[in-house]
Amino acid sequence: MNRRRREPGRLSRALRAFAWGLAALLAVLAIGRVVLAPDPSGAGGTRVALAQLAHLRPELEARADAMQELFPEGRVFTLALYGLAWVDVGRGSSDGALRARSLAEARRALVLAEAPRSQAGFGEAGGLPHGIFYEGWTAHLRAGTLHLSGEDAARDTAFRAACGRLDAAFRSGGPFLDSYAGMAWPGDNAVGAAALASCGTLLDARYTRTAQGWLRAALRHADPATGLLPHDAGLPNPRGESVALMIRFIHEIDPAVAAAQYAGMERTFATRLVGLLPAVREYPRGVRGSGDIDSGPVILGVSAPASVVGIAAARMTGHHRAAADLRATPEVLGAPLQWRGRRSYAFGRLAVGDAFLAWSSVVRPWNVPAAPPSSSTPYTGWRVGWCGVWGLLLVLALTRLVRIFRRPAAPASTFHGPAARTHRAAPALPQTEETT
Template sequence: MLRRIAAVVVTLIALVAGVRLVAAPDSGVRRQLAFLRSALDDGAAEEAQKSFPEGYFFLYALYGLTSVDLGDEQEARWALARLEAPAGRAPFSPGLTPAYGVFYQGWTNWLRGGILALRPDPELRERFEASSAALAAAFDASPTPYLTAFPDQAWPVDSTVAVASLRLHDRLLPPRYGATVTRWLAGVRSRLDPATGLLPHTADPVTGAPGSGARGSSQSITQRFLTDIDPAFAREQYLRFRSLFVTRPLRLGPAVREYPPGVAGAGDVDSGPLMLGVSLSATTVTLGAARVQGDEGLARALGNYGELLGVPVSTPWSKRYAGGLLPIGDAFLAWSKTARPWVSPPPSPPPSLELARWWRAPLLAVLALAVLLAWIPVARVGVRRATAAPPHAG
C-alpha cells in the first residue's frame, strides 16, 4: 500500500510538472503583487537591504514598475513615494552628479514617467521634467557615457536605464533630449567590451573604458531598456547577448550564464549563487528582455522552466515562488512577466532559437522515467502475489 501511495504521489507531481512545461505559463502577476504588497508591509524591503545595497530600492521600484504595466496607478504611486522618501535615498550619495547617482535617478525617473503615462498630473510632470533635465545635464557634461552610481563606481546598465527615461520624456512631453541620447549612443558604441561586443559590466568612472567584461546579470537588464533607446542597436546587442549567454545546462532547459563562454568567474551580489555557471537572477530578467524583443519562443521557454523549477505556491489570492523566501526574486519575475516597450513600438520577432522548440523533450523524458521507476516496485509486488497464489481448484 505504501509503495502504491508513493507511486501515485510521484505520478501526480510529474503530471503537474509536465503541464507546467508544455502549457502556456500562468502569469499570476496580480497574485504575485498581492504577495509582494503583503511582504513589503511586513518589512521585506528592509530585510532585502541587509543583503545588498539596492535591496530596499529594488523591491519598491520593481513593484511600482509592474503596477504601471498593469495600469494600477495607485500602487505605482505608493511605491514611488517610498523611493522618494529618505529611506529610498539613504544608500546613495547626495554629492554625486546627478545627486544620489545615476542608479537612483534613472530608475526613479523611469517610474515617474511610467506613472505619468497612465494619467497626466501637473505636479508629477514638474518633478519628471526636473529630474530629466538633471540627468541630461549630467550626461552632457560627462566625458564618459557611464555616470557613477556610487562614489568612483560606474555600471553601464545604470546609465542605460537613465537614458531610457530621457527617451520616455521625449515620448510623453515636448522632445528635448534627442542630442543627448545620440551622443550617449556614440559614446557607448566606442566603449563596448572588446571580447563580446556588448556593454561591459563595469566601466572606468572617468573615461568610460570597460572595467570588466559583459555579464549576464547586468546584460539582462540592459537588453530590457536598450529597445526603448535605439531599436536597431538593441536588436544587434540582443542577438549577440542571446548567442553568448543563453545556454542549456545539462541539456535540460534554457537558462542564462553569468559569464560568456570561456570565462570563469564566481557569483556575487549581482548574480547570486552560480549553478553550472548559470545566474538565476539573469535568467529571470532575460524573460523580460525576450518579451520586449518579441522573442516569444525564448520568453515562453524561460517562463515554463521557471514554473517548473521555481516551485510556485498559488492560492486564489496570492502566488509566490520558492515558498516566498526571497521576495526580491518574485519582484524581478513579476516585472519580467509584464515586460513591454514603453517608448518604441513592439519590434518584429527575431530569428527563433532551436532550443525554443525541442528543449522540453529531455525534461519530459526524465519525468516519465521517474513515474516508471515509481511504479516498478508496485508491479513487482503484484507479480509476486500472482505467482505465489495457490492454483485455482476447478
C-alpha cells in the first residue's frame, strides 16, 4: 500500500525529467542547425548541394515523374533544376574529374527533359512548338552544358534551332509568350530570355540584343507601386517566388536591372518567420493571399519556394550574407537527413524542392561577370535573436534537470503512516501452563 502511494511521485519526477530533457535537446538542435548551416558562398555549401544531388541521382526519372503527379511542369522542372545545379557545380570547380562528372549528369538530365515523355504535356503556344516554359528551360539547360563543356556551340544543331525559335517568338509576340495556349507568366519568359542571352554569348550577338529588347518591354509592365515585374502576364501584381526567380535570369541580361529588382524584392517581400527566421513573403506586405501550385502553402505570409529561390536571387546580385541567412532556414524547418553522402529535406518526399534548394545554393552567372559582393542583409541580428531565445530555454531546461536529480527521493522504509502503526500485530506471548 505504501509503495503504491509513493509511485505517483516517482512517475511525476520521471515525466518532468523527460520533458525538460526533451526541451534541452530541441534547444541544442535549434542552435546547432543555425550555427552549422552551410554558407552557399563557401565550399561547405557546395558539399551539401552535392549530397542533395547524390540523393536525387538514383531513380532520377522516377522522382521527376512523382513530381509530375503534383503539378503539370513537375517532371521538366525537376530534371532541369537537377541538370542546372550540376552545371553550376562544374563551372565553380577547378577539379577536372568533378567537372566531367557534372557535365555527364547535366547531359543526362537534358536527354530526359527533351524526351517525348517530357514534351507530352506541352502543346504549341506562344509561337513555339511546346510553349515558352518548356522551350525556355530546356534551351537554358542545353546552353549550360555548352558553357560547361566549352564546345563549339555552332556545331550543336539543336541549340542553334532553339536559339532561332526563341528569337523569332520574342520578336513577333513578346514580351510575355504563352506557356500554354492563353496562359502566360513572366517568370517563364525570363528563363527563355536568359537562354537567348546565352545564344548571344555562344553564337551571335544579335540574340543578346533580342534578350535586352525583351527586358525593356517587360519592364513597361512592372508594378507601378514597387517597380517589380508581375507574376501573371495579365495582372500587375508581383509575387515573391516569381520575382526572386526572375532576378536570377535577368542578371544574365542586365545586372543593373537585376540589382534594382533585388532591392525592390527586399523592400517588398523580405521578412522573418515568427519574428526570427529569415524568409521571403509570397505576397507584398499588407496583401493577403492563398497558396497555389507556384507558391505552395503560404504560412504566416511566407512561401517556401519564394524563400528558397530568394537564395539564388541574393547570390546572383552579390548579397552573399543575405543568401547565407536564407539558407539557414531550411536547416531549421526542412528536416534535413544525411546518410552515406546523401542528403534530403522534407524526408525526401519532394524531389523538386531538393533540386530547387541545391540549384539556388550553387547558382552563378554565365554570360556576365559576378556581381560585386555586398554584406548588406535585411536579416541583420537574427542569429543572435534565434540563439538567444533557444539559449534561454536550454539554460532553463538544464537548471530544472539539475534540481530534479539533486532532490533526493524519500527512502522506501522511513515512513509507515498511522494506519500501519494501528494494524501492527502484537508480539506473541510465550506459552506456559498458567496461560493455558
